[in-house]
Amino acid sequence: MFTGIVSAIGTITSADRRGDLHLRIDCPWEPEDIAIGASIACSGVCLTVVERGREAGNASFAVDVSAETVARSVPGMWEPGRKLNLERALKLGEELGGHLVTGHVDGIATVKDVSPEGDSHRIGFNAPADLAPYIAAKGSITIDGVSLTVNDVADQDDGTCDFAVNIIPHTGEVTTLGTLEPGAHVNLEIDVLARYLRRMQSLRS
Structure with missing residues (x-):
């Protein structure tokens, strides 16, 4: 679950077809703050972190995007160079600054x-x-x-x-x-x- 309050802008640096679409996204977060298996909303799409890397303040993470997700989201949004609005999942006790957001594109x-x-x-x-x-x-x-x-x-x-x-x-x-x-x-x-x-x-x- 998310709140719709974006905390960073990420950039897709690579997109590889491995059955699903495998993306690497650069972002200005600390690598240790990105957990494997965590949910991150990428321009409104909830995706699961499968890899992470790089140095402090210049992190990257990887996600797999299914064909169904690609079909339901904006055409061309999963291409290298694309900027994405990023939000990490809401934790219990945190301020609900926006409204309850599921990360599912309608x-x-x-x-x-x-x-x-x-x-x-x-x-x-x-x-x-x-x-x-x-x-x-x-x-x-x-x-x-x-x-x-x-x-x-x-x-x-x-x-x-x-x-x-x-x-x-x-x-x-x-x-x-x-x-x-x-x-x-x-x-x-x-x-x-x-x-x-x-x-x-x-x-x-």
């Missing part, structure tokens, strides 16, 4: 527009029809592993929905969201509470 959204709003940036997205019922104004959503609050939602005739979030300067600097441009794709995870509420409503009908 779908892919497309960036529609990016516009300045004060010192921040407002980013508009289009979400697929199967996720539209779960997205609500002032609700939580995870975008590429980052916990954010939905500002507003507009349902579309084709069943999809447009929604917008605000990215403050700090968030833009410490995550990959500050580099998003129209046409880019992002991993979406809906709020787990919205998921259960939707299920309960379907059983009543």
Whole structure:
């Protein structure tokens, strides 16, 4: 389980096909803080550490990515050179700074527009029809592993929905969201509470 509060940006340095896709990711953590078997959210995808290495403050870890995970996440995100938002799993007793995040991608959204709003940036997205019922104004959503609050939602005739979030300067600097441009794709995870509420409503009908 995660909170959607990114603690580092990692870079994929190698990607090898070994049945599953085997990735090595560089990050600015201490190697001893990365445990073999630990879960790390990589741009919203929960992956298991299978190797670690390098020196203090310049660590690396390796993960295996299944074909199912590759198919469900943003196309091209597992290529060398790609930047990833990293978050280690939540420990009991730690502050829950964002919201409860599982690290399971529910779908892919497309960036529609990016516009300045004060010192921040407002980013508009289009979400697929199967996720539209779960997205609500002032609700939580995870975008590429980052916990954010939905500002507003507009349902579309084709069943999809447009929604917008605000990215403050700090968030833009410490995550990959500050580099998003129209046409880019992002991993979406809906709020787990919205998921259960939707299920309960379907059983009543």
